[in-house]
Amino acid sequence: MTDPAHPFGRKARQRALIDPVSCTGCGWCAMFCVMDCIVLRPDGLYEVNEDRCIGCRSCKVNCFSGAVTMLPPKMTEENAP
Ligand code: SF4
Numbered sequence: 001m002t003d004p005a006h007p008f009g010r011k012a013r014q015r016a017l018i019d020p021v022s023c024t025g026c027g028w029c030a031m032f033c034v035m036d037c038i039v040l041r042p043d044g045l046y047e048v049n050e051d052r053c054i055g056c057r058s059c060k061v062n063c064f065s066g067a068v069t070m071l072p073p074k075m076t077e078e079n080a081p
Pocket residue numbers: 018022023024025026027028029030046062063064065066067068
């Protein structure tokens with residue numbers, strides 16, 4: 001069923017990905033995530049819950065270690081042409 005708030009489908013969005021090799025586990029990025037979707041892993045590093053990420057790039061801009069990469073927009077059933 002079509003989402004009434006997005007009758008033409010949701011816009012494809014980028015998603016953030018944290019590189020576990022470059023991430024120092026400082027947690028700085030998580031403080032800026034508007035979706036609160038950067039979570040602490042059991043090993044002390046951080047990862048992005050990509051289902052909730054809206055691609056705002058805030059984490060990427062704030063990471064001193066350059067550990068965040070933005071993945072290209074993912075097409076989903078909702079926004080597929
Ligand atoms: S700011 Fe960068 S180094 Fe710090 S936890 Fe986030 S991704 Fe890792």
